[in-house]
Structures are given as C-alpha cells and as structure tokens.
Amino acid sequence: MDSYQQKKTILCRLGIILLGLIVSSALLVILFYIASQQMGTMLFALLIGGIGSCISFFLRFPKLSKIELEFMVTSWWSVIVPMLVGLVMGGFIYIVFFAGILTGDGGNGLFTSNLFPLFSSPQLTEGESLDLKMALEIRPVSVQDFGKLLVWCFLAGYSERLVPNILQNLEQRGAGNHTNKT
16 A cells, blocks of 8 residues: 555555544534533543644644654554543543642642632532532533633643643642652
8 A cells, every 4th residue: 555545545544533522522512502401611621631732643644753643554553542641631621620639729730820720619409419420410610611621621621741741740740749748
C-alpha cells in the first residue's frame, strides 16, 4: 500500500471516530434539551476531551513517519487509543474541577483563578447522603462556567501534557506540604 492510500485509510478512520464523537455530542445536547430531569455534564466532558484528541491527531497527521503510517493502517487500535486517552483526560479534568483541587475552598487549591469552572452543590436534606445519581447531576453554576469546562476538557484531550503536568504539580505540592508538617 502506497503512502497516499495509507493516509487515506487513516484519515477515513479518524473521520469515522470524530463523526461518532460529534454525533454523540449532538445526541447528548438533544437529550439535555428534552430531558425532564437535570442532567450532569460529565458525558460532555468525556466527549469534548475525545474531540480535542481527534483535532490534535489531525494536526499531527502530516508529520507522521512512514513507519507510523504503516502501523496505523494495520491496527484500528493505534487510531482509537489516542481518542480514548482524550476521553479519559476530559473526564479526569472534570473530576479535578468538580473536586475543587485546582481552586480549592477559600483559595487553598493549587491555583487561584477565575479561569476554572465552578460547580453547583447538591441540596441534601438532613440525614441524606450523596449518591452516584446526585453526583452525576452536578453541573457548572453558570453558562460561563459550562463554557470554561468545555474549553478545559478540549484542552485536556488536545494537549498530551496538560493533565500529567497538573498531576506533577499536585504531587510536588503534596510532597511540600508533607515535609512542612513533619
């Protein structure tokens, strides 16, 4: 198979994956619109992370070597795995924001910035505990926060180093706090 055919095959696979992610996102928007109950935004975070990784892959595509092209033609997984990693990174950054790790309560997080989305808190009655359904229904408090979440999830999927760098900063900060307390 010549280089042109290899590139065509890989682009076709990428197109199918990206189309699947976009259709899934559109269906989620429609479901959001017609759903009578409040839905959370974690699925959006996952899908947008996957779309970010697809776009990153498209931009890196022209720079791939002949060996990389041959490998991607012989295995669907070589094209799917980066998209799955983008999905996971979008979900992970969602959890980081949801947990308030970066901003923290009262500025006690890793950073203090208005660049990060704020999330609603579930209204628990006395004696009621948080369950998975309630956790999945939590969403950003405003349209601007929803936009911030989508941008960050896209970047988490797009940038291969964003989430690992955040984890490294958290680890260094945790190690610094541990040594200060002893």
